Amino acid sequence: MNNGSPDSCSQCAGPAGSSPEKRLGEICFQVFCATIFLGMIGLVFVNALLRYLFGASFPPSEEWARFLFLYITFFGAIEAFYRNRHIAVEMVVAKLRGSTRKTVDIVASLLTMFALGLLLVGGVQLVRQTMDTYSVATNINMTFINGVLPVMALSALVIHFRQFLVLLRSKEGRRDLEGGE
Numbered sequence: 001m002n003n004g005s006p007d008s009c010s011q012c013a014g015p016a017g018s019s020p021e022k023r024l025g026e027i028c029f030q031v032f033c034a035t036i037f038l039g040m041i042g043l044v045f046v047n048a049l050l051r052y053l054f055g056a057s058f059p060p061s062e063e064w065a066r067f068l069f070l071y072i073t074f075f076g077a078i079e080a081f082y083r084n085r086h087i088a089v090e091m092v093v094a095k096l097r098g099s100t101r102k103t104v105d106i107v108a109s110l111l112t113m114f115a116l117g118l119l120l121v122g123g124v125q126l127v128r129q130t131m132d133t134y135s136v137a138t139n140i141n142m143t144f145i146n147g148v149l150p151v152m153a154l155s156a157l158v159i160h161f162r163q164f165l166v167l168l169r170s171k172e173g174r175r176d177l178e179g180g181e
Contacts, residue, residue: 033075040068063137067145074152081156084163101172109164116157123150 018026043065051057080086093104127150130142 029075029079033072033079036068036072036075040065040072043068059137063135067135067138067140070145071148074148077152078155078159081159098172102167102170105167106164109160109167112160113157113164116153116160120150120153120157123147123153 043061047057047061047065077086093101093108096104123146126146127143130146133142134140135142135145
């Protein structure tokens with residue numbers, strides 16, 4: 001409840017312990033993702049309008065929309081990792097307590113970091129293989145397009161590694177980190 005003091009509005013300050021610089025970075029990232037998403041929607045809308053009104057489309061807009069879809073997918077994955085809002089099935093794990101829960105969470109985190117490492121290595125290989133490849137309609141180097149995969153994998157790996165370090169210091173695994181149920 002707001003008692004009138006500037007420090008009492010926890011909703012305005014963002015997550016507990018977040019600095020104004022961190023909050024500004026989060027807002028800039030969200031604006032960046034929203035711009036990509038609106039650009040994709042705009043391109044698809046204009047292309048549909050051109051098809052309906054003139055019976056012809058603008059091929060580069062289809063390719064740009066596809067590229068922006070890739071970008072919003074991978075940058076959305078970064079956002080999901082950052083906010084810990086990725087898809088997780090925890091029917092069994094949610095019933096565990098204490099050291100058993102922490103052990104399962106550590107194993108799951110190690111497997112996640114391994115998978116992200118594989119994505120990073122595979123993404124770098126993909127970028128290296130497509131350095132001399134250009135898209136058909138827009139003539140854009142595919143390194144620019146495929147480069148989003150290793151960026152996402154590295155970002156998610158760093159975010160997950162920081163969460164892993166917090167997990168190692170916690171008492172009861174993720175339940176302890178999330179405040180329990």
